[in-house]
Amino acid sequence: MNWLNHDHGNFELAVYKCRTACDASDWPLVQCTFREFASRYKSHMHAEEEALFLAYDAHPGTTTDPTDSLKADHTQILRLMEHISELLDVGSYESLAEDVSLLYRTMIKHHEKEEEIFLPMASEALFPNRDTITADLKRHITVRD
Ligand SMILES: [Fe+2]
Numbered sequence: 001m002n003w004l005n006h007d008h009g010n011f012e013l014a015v016y017k018c019r020t021a022c023d024a025s026d027w028p029l030v031q032c033t034f035r036e037f038a039s040r041y042k043s044h045m046h047a048e049e050e051a052l053f054l055a056y057d058a059h060p061g062t063t064t065d066p067t068d069s070l071k072a073d074h075t076q077i078l079r080l081m082e083h084i085s086e087l088l089d090v091g092s093y094e095s096l097a098e099d100v101s102l103l104y105r106t107m108i109k110h111h112e113k114e115e116e117i118f119l120p121m122a123s124e125a126l127f128p129n130r131d132t133i134t135a136d137l138k139r140h141i142t143v144r145d
């Protein structure tokens with residue numbers, strides 16, 4: 001049983017919704033969907049880095065290669081999110097659909113990496129500490145909500 005599996009589907013759905021709203025030039029909907037997604041997703045990445053990746057890196061016999069790669073993805077995703085946010089701030093919509101599509105594809109790849117490789121590996125390695133880590137993940141998400 002993979003006790004660490006978490007739901008990325010809602011985040012993917014929110015970005016998909018932004019992309020569809022771009023096609024309809026419904027900028028108020030893009031704005032509110034993106035802002036809500038961004039705040040929740042930042043919190044998600046923060047919790048992963050602070051509660052999960054740190055615990056994994058500290059576990060005997062592991063290397064930081066997997067978490068380094070996932071953190072690099074987070075940095076790239078954050079940059080894309082910042083860029084989209086800046087475009088929304090100034091009401092510049094021409095490239096928005098493309099930027100949101102790129103964010104969507106980048107996120108999907110990152111989620112696949114987490115779900116198919118990292119989370120099964122971490123679930124097994126960190127199984128004895130699952131209660132502490134689950135509580136820690138929840139705490140980090142709640143604090144930033
Ligand atoms: Fe992540």
Ligand SMILES: [Fe+2]
Pocket residue numbers: 006008044048114
């Ligand atoms: Fe994740």
